[in-house]
Amino acid sequence: MQRLFLxxxxxxxxYSCKVKQENPIALKHKTSKNAMIVSANPWxxxxxxxxxxxxxxxxxxxxxxxxxLAVVYPRAGNIGGGGFMIIHTPEGKNEALDYRxxxxxxxxxxxxxxxxxxxxxxxxxxxxLAVGVPGSVAGLYAAWKKYGHIKDWKKLIEPAxxxxxxxxxxxxxxxxxxxxxxxxFVKYNPNNQVFIKNEKWKxxxxxxxxxxxxxxxxxxxxxxxxxxxxxxxxxxxxKVKKSGGIILAKDLQNYQAKFRKPxxxxxxxxxxxxxxxxxSGGVALGQLLKITENYPIKKWGFHSQKTTQIMVExxxxxxxxxxxxxxxxxxxxxxxxxxLNDDYLKHKMTDFRWQSATPTDSLMAGSYTxxxxxxxxxxxxxxxxxxxxxxxxxxxxxxxxSKVIVDGYGFFLNNxxxxxxxxPGVPNQFGLIGAAAxxxxxxxxxLSSMTPTIVTRNGKVFLVVGTPGxxxxxxxxxxxxxxxxxxxxxxYDAVQAKRFHNQFLPDEIMYxxxxxxxxxxxxxxxxxxxxxxxxALGYVKAIMxxxxxxxxxxxxxNMDDTVDGF
Ligand code: GLY
Numbered sequence: 001m002q003r004l005f006l007x008x009x010x011x012x013x014x015y016s017c018k019v020k021q022e023n024p025i026a027l028k029h030k031t032s033k034n035a036m037i038v039s040a041n042p043w044x045x046x047x048x049x050x051x052x053x054x055x056x057x058x059x060x061x062x063x064x065x066x067x068x069l070a071v072v073y074p075r076a077g078n079i080g081g082g083g084f085m086i087i088h089t090p091e092g093k094n095e096a097l098d099y100r101x102x103x104x105x106x107x108x109x110x111x112x113x114x115x116x117x118x119x120x121x122x123x124x125x126x127x128x129l130a131v132g133v134p135g136s137v138a139g140l141y142a143a144w145k146k147y148g149h150i151k152d153w154k155k156l157i158e159p160a161x162x163x164x165x166x167x168x169x170x171x172x173x174x175x176x177x178x179x180x181x182x183x184x185f186v187k188y189n190p191n192n193q194v195f196i197k198n199e200k201w202k203x204x205x206x207x208x209x210x211x212x213x214x215x216x217x218x219x220x221x222x223x224x225x226x227x228x229x230x231x232x233x234x235x236x237x238x239k240v241k242k243s244g245g246i247i248l249a250k251d252l253q254n255y256q257a258k259f260r261k262p263x264x265x266x267x268x269x270x271x272x273x274x275x276x277x278x279x280s281g282g283v284a285l286g287q288l289l290k291i292t293e294n295y296p297i298k299k300w301g302f303h304s305q306k307t308t309q310i311m312v313e314x315x316x317x318x319x320x321x322x323x324x325x326x327x328x329x330x331x332x333x334x335x336x337x338x339x340l341n342d343d344y345l346k347h348k349m350t351d352f353r354w355q356s357a358t359p360t361d362s363l364m365a366g367s368y369t370x371x372x373x374x375x376x377x378x379x380x381x382x383x384x385x386x387x388x389x390x391x392x393x394x395x396x397x398x399x400x401x402s403k404v405i406v407d408g409y410g411f412f413l414n415n416x417x418x419x420x421x422x423x424p425g426v427p428n429q430f431g432l433i434g435a436a437a438x439x440x441x442x443x444x445x446x447l448s449s450m451t452p453t454i455v456t457r458n459g460k461v462f463l464v465v466g467t468p469g470x471x472x473x474x475x476x477x478x479x480x481x482x483x484x485x486x487x488x489x490x491x492y493d494a495v496q497a498k499r500f501h502n503q504f505l506p507d508e509i510m511y512x513x514x515x516x517x518x519x520x521x522x523x524x525x526x527x528x529x530x531x532x533x534x535x536a537l538g539y540v541k542a543i544m545x546x547x548x549x550x551x552x553x554x555x556x557x558n559m560d561d562t563v564d565g566f
Contacts, residue, residue, distance in 0.1 A: 023169060026562045028554045029492045034385040036550040036565030037061055038541035040378045040468075043168060044068040044077070045564035047159040048382060051150070053566060058384035059087060059147040060156060062392050063140045065380055067160035067216060070136075071209060072168055073560075074195075074412060075177050075399045076378040076468065079215070079227065080236075081414040082135035083394030084275045086262055086452045087147055090386040092459040094273045096262035096282075099139020100445040101132030101416040102255065106246040109439050112422040119422045127188060128245025130402040130415035132446065134236075136394060137219055137227040139257040143390075146259070157220040164216060164410075167208035173559040175201040177399060184403040188243055192405050211410030228252045235406050240413065243404045254443075265340060267293055267455075268485055270462060274453040274477075276336065277329040280322045281451030281474055286340045287318040288478045291349060298486045302497070303516055305523045306354075311482075312502045312509055312529065313358055315475055317348045319504035320363040327437030328445040334437065357528045360507045377450060377468035381543045383550055389461045389543075391452035393468070419446035451477045455485075465542040467555070472510075475501045476538030484544060491544040491551040499537040510534045 024042035035058075037048035047068040048061035056064070062085070069077025082101040088094050110117075112124045124130050144153060170178070178201040185195050194209055218226040226232060233252045240247040262273045263282030267289040274282030291314040300306040321339055329336070338344055352358055377395035395414070396402075402415035420440045438447040451473045455463035463484055467476045476499055483494035498515035502508070508530040516524070521531060539558035544551045554561025 024562065024564070026171075026554070026560050028556055028561060028563065029552070030563040030565060031549050031551045032565040033549060034566050035061075035383060036543050036552045036563065037065060037380065037382045038543060038552045038554050038561070038563045039065050039069065039380040040076070040539070040541070040558060041069060041073045041560050042562040042564075043072040043163060044380070045562040048380070049564040049566060050159070051156065052384050055149065057147070057149040057386065058382040058388040058390045059143050060150045061384065062380060062382050062390040063144045063148065064156040064159060065382070066136070066140055066392065066394060067157050068163060069378060069380070069394075070411065071160045071164045071212060071216075073174070073378060075174075076376050076394070076396055078394060078396045078401070078412065078414065079136050079219070080134045080406070080411045081394060081396040081401060082132070082416060083139060083392060084279050084281075084448065084450050084452050085139070085143060085390060085392040086273055086275060086454050087143065088273065088389040088454045088456065088461055089147070090388050094262050094264065094454065096260045096275055097139055097143055097257060098260050098275075098278060098445070099135035099142070099257040100278045100448060101135050101414055102251070103417065103420070103440055103442055103444050103446070104133055104245075104247045104251045105442045106248065107417070107440050107442050109441065111417075111440050117423070124418040124420070124422060125398060125402070125415050126184070127402055128240040128243030128404060130417050131240050131245050131247060131404065131413045132416035133247060133251045133255050134414060135255060135257055138224050138255055141224045142257040142259070153223060154220040157216050161213050161216045161220065164209040164213035167206035169204045170201065170207050171560050172203040174207075175203050175205065181400055181403065184400070185405070188403045189405045189407070191407070194410060195405070209410050211408055215409040215411060228255055232406070232409055235409050236413070239404060239406050243402070263336070263340070265289055267481070269457065270485060271456045272453060272481065273456065274451055277326060277334050277447070278445035279448040279450050280326040281449055281477070282453075283326060283334070283336060283339055284318045284322050284474045285451055285453065285478055287321065287345060288314050288474070289481065290340065290342065290345050291317065292482065294346065294349070297482065302483070302487045303520065305520045308500070308516065308520060308524065309354065309527070312500075313349065313352050315502040316358060316360065316363055316504045318474075319471070319502070320360075323504065325437060327439075327447050331441055331444045332437045355527065360505055363504065377470070377473070379452065379466035379468060379539075379541045381464040381466060381541050381552070383461055383464055383543050383545060387461060389454050389464045391454050391464045391466050393450040393452045393466045393473070395450065395468070416446055419448060449473045453477050453481070455481060461545050463542060463544050465540065467538040467540040469538040471503045472501045472537045475499070475503075476540055480540055480542055491542055492553045494544075495540045495542055495553040496556055501537050508532045510537065512537055
C-alpha cells in the first residue's frame with residue numbers, strides 16, 4: 001500500500017514537472033543565431049518558434065502566432081479584428097499588408113451623432129454598432145498565400161486549435177483582465193459560459209474554448225471562406241444585429257486585405273520601412289525621424305534637455321499633420337510625398353525657438369481635439385533563419401473590442417469604428433480640423449496609429465519593432481529607433497529605456513518615472529512645457545540583428561511579453 005502511495009506520488013510529481021515544462025514561460029530577453037520571435041504571450045512565441053524549427057519562414061511563424069494569440073491573448077489577439085504587417089524578404093523586397101477593418105456598407109458620416117449633432121457616448125465603443133468588418137483572417141491568409149513557405153495552411157492553425165480545445169493555464173495578467181471586464185461580457189453575452197464564471201479568474205485557471213476551436217477548425221479547413229461566408233459569417237451578422245449593429249453578409253463577403261507600398265525613409269544611413277495609410281504610423285514616424293536627422297542628438301545625449309526639446313517639437317508637428325492630413329488614402333488624398341519632403345519638414349521647424357515651447361495654436365489653425373485612441377493592441381516581431389522578417393501589429397481596439405462575442409463561435413468582435421472621427425470636417429464649431437480625412441464612409445478603413453516597422457542597413461534587417469499603445473505607438477517606435485541608432489543601446493536597453501510622448505494636443509509631455517533628470521524637468525517647465533507623469537508608454541517587442549546575432553527583447557512593462565528563438 002505504502003509502495004503504491006509512493007509510486008502515485010512520484011508519478012504525480014513527474015507529471016506536474018512535465019506539465020510545467022510544457023508551459024512556456026515569459027522571457028524578456030534572448031540572443032540566438034538563427035530565428036527569433038517576440039510576442040505578447042509565451043504560447044504565441046513558442047508556436048512561432050516551433051513553426052520555424054519545422055522549416056517555416058517568418059510569415060508562417062507570424063501567421064501561426066497570430067492565430068495562437070487569438071486563443072491565449074483574447075483581449076487583443078484576434079480573428080474578429082484587424083491589423084497591419086510589414087514584410088521584408090531575404091531578397092530585400094519590402095511590402096506592407098493592410099488588413100484593417102472597414103466600415104460596413106450601411107455606415108455614414110454621422111453614424112454616432114444624435115439629432116443635435118452631438119456624439120452619443122459609447123455607441124462607437126460598445127456593442128454591435130462599434131464593430132468594423134474584421135480583416136484578420138483575410139490578412140493572415142493573404143500573407144501566407146503570397147509569402148508562406150509551409151504548404152499546408154492547416155498546420156499553421158493546428159497549435160491554436162489545440163490550445164483552444166484542450167485549454168491552457170491563464171496568466172495573472174489575463175486573469176486580471178477577464179475579471180475586470182466581466183460586467184461588460186455579461187451585458188453583451190449573457191449566455192456565454194467560457195469567459196464568464198461565478199467565481200473570480202485566477203492565475204493558472206484553465207481557459208478552454210471549444211467553440212473557438214471549432215471556428216478555427218473551419219478556417220483551417222476552408223480558409224477565409226470559412227470565416228467570411230457560411231455559418232460563421234451568418235453568426236457574426238446575427239450577433240452584430242442583435243447587439244445594435246449594421247454589418248451585412250455582403251460586407252463580410254466583400255472584405256479584402258490589401259498589399260501596399262510601404263513608407264520608406266532614410267535615417268542616418270538606415271532605411272526605415274513602415275506602414276502607409278490607413279495607418280498614420282509610417283508617415284508620422286518618417287516625419288519624426290527626418291526632422292530629428294537635422295540635429296546632433298547623439299552629441300547632445302539621451303534625454304538631455306536639447307534632445308528632448310527637439311523630439312517634443314518634432315512630435316507636436318507630426319501629430320498636427322496627422323490630425324489634418326491622414327486618413328484612408330483609398331478614400332481621401334493623403335499628400336504622403338509632401339508630408340515627408342525634406343524642405344517641408346525643415347520649414348515646419350522654422351518657428352521653433354529654444355527659449356520656449358512652440359504654442360500649439362500656431363501649429364494648426366483653429367481649435368482641435370485629438371481623437372482618443374485605445375492602448376489595447378498587440379505587436380509581434382519575427383526574423384527567420386534566412387533573414388526574412390515580419391513586423392505585425394493587430395488589434396480589437398479596446399480590451400476585448402466591443403465586448404461582443406459571436407454566439408456559438410467563441411470570439412470577440414472589434415470596436416474599431418471608434419478610430420474614425422465621429423464629428424469630422426467642422427473645425428471651428430467642433431474643433432476637428434482636417435478630420436474629414438478620417439470621416440466615416442462605407443467600406444472605408446479607419447485611421448490607425450499602428451506602426452509595425454522594419455529598419456534595414458545595406459538591404460539586411462537591422463531592427464524589427466512595434467508596440468501597442470494607441471497614439472503612443474508612434475513615439476515609442478521612434479524612441480526605440482533613436483536608442484539603437486543614435487544612442488548605441490543594445491536591444492534590451494533600447495526597449496526598457498524610459499519613454500516620453502507628446503501628441504500636439506493635449507499640450508503636454510507625458511513621461512515615465514525616471515525618463516528625465518530633475519534638471520531637465522525644471523528646464524522644460526521654465527520654457528512653458530507642461531509635463532505629466534504616466535505609468536507606462538508602449539509595450540515594445542523588438543529584434544535587433546547585429547554581427548549575425550539576433551537579440552530580442554520583450555517589454556518589462558508587459559508581464560507576458562516573451563522572446564523565443566533558436
Ligand atoms: N485602434 C488603435 C489604432 O489602430 O491605432
